[in-house]
Amino acid sequence: DAGVIQSPRHEVTEMGQEVTLRCKPISGHDYLFWYRQTMMRGLELLIYFNNNVPIDDSGMPEDRFSAKMPNASFSTLKIQPSEPRDSAVYFCASRIAGGQETQYFGPGTRLLVL
Amino acid sequence: KQEVTQIPAALSVPEGENLVLNCSFTDSAIYNLQWFRQDPGKGLTSLLLIQSSQREQTSGRLNASLDKSSGRSTLYIAASQPGDSATYLCASSKAAGNKLTFGGGTRVLVKP
Numbered sequence: 536d537a538g539v540i541q542s543p544r545h546e547v548t549e550m551g552q553e554v555t556l557r558c559k560p561i562s563g564h565d566y567l568f569w570y571r572q573t574m575m576r577g578l579e580l581l582i583y584f585n586n587n588v589p590i591d592d593s594g595m596p597e598d599r600f601s602a603k604m605p606n607a608s609f610s611t612l613k614i615q616p617s618e619p620r621d622s623a624v625y626f627c628a629s630r631i632a633g634g635q636e637t638q639y640f641g642p643g644t645r646l647l648v649l
Numbered sequence: 650k651q652e653v654t655q656i657p658a659a660l661s662v663p664e665g666e667n668l669v670l671n672c673s674f675t676d677s678a679i680y681n682l683q684w685f686r687q688d689p690g691k692g693l694t695s696l697l698l699i700q701s702s703q704r705e706q707t708s709g710r711l712n713a714s715l716d717k718s719s720g721r722s723t724l725y726i727a728a729s730q731p732g733d734s735a736t737y738l739c740a741s742s743k744a745a746g747n748k749l750t751f752g753g754g755t756r757v758l759v760k761p
Contacts, residue, residue, distance in 0.1 A: 539692075568748075577751055577752075577753045577754070578693075578738065578740075578751040578754075579751075580748045580749065583748060591748060594748075626692055626693070628692075628693075636681060636698070636742065636745070637683070637695045637698055638683075638693075638695065638749065639695070640685075640692035640693040640694070641692050642691060642692045643691075643692050645690075
């Protein structure tokens with residue numbers, strides 16, 4: 536398996552623009568997680584899905600952030616409008632239900648908002 | 650609210666020395682505790698997962714212990730190598746299927 540796939544790997548945009556981050560989880564995994572990592576706040580969970588349904592979005596910073604999972608093999612995290620403080624590395628992770636609950640992380644998308 | 654702390658934030662050791670990485674958590678009612686490795690510019694790789702009913706887990710040169718009563722977990726890396734240089738993060742889960750709360754990580758440098 537190719538692992539968790541994220542695109543783009545790097546994104547530079549200007550304040551006010553819409554940003555869409557994409558994630559393809561490992562095939563057969565039931566859970567999908569979106570994290571944000573910054574120097575100041577470390578790694579934070581934004582939202583997670585189980586069987587394509589959002590379970591906990593309490594980590595989503597504000598209404599500018601939205602996430603969708605239209606099917607088991609694709610999820611998006613959208614920021615509209617983007618702000619400089621959104622600059623961070625955004626990770627997607629997935630895992631299978633039950634078992635050890637080990638999460639498998641993608642390589643991340645490095646976002647810079649100017 | 651669970652808080653996970655890792656001290657020190659950075660550690661430098663000569664090659665061959667054993668590494669001891671610490672992780673503390675405020676709420677002992679955890680479901681499991683996981684250790685991850687993160688290389689610069691990369692995602693996280695799961696190293697070891699300890700269920701709340703377990704005291705330790707081992708994989709090769711890595712050994713992780715868990716003491717729920719004291720709110721601590723320790724990751725031991727025997728005979729460190731330059732390739733062990735990375736950031737190590739611990740994370741706890743409160744319940745099955747629940748989200749992970751991460752520590753800030755310990756950045757390790759193993760000098761040849």
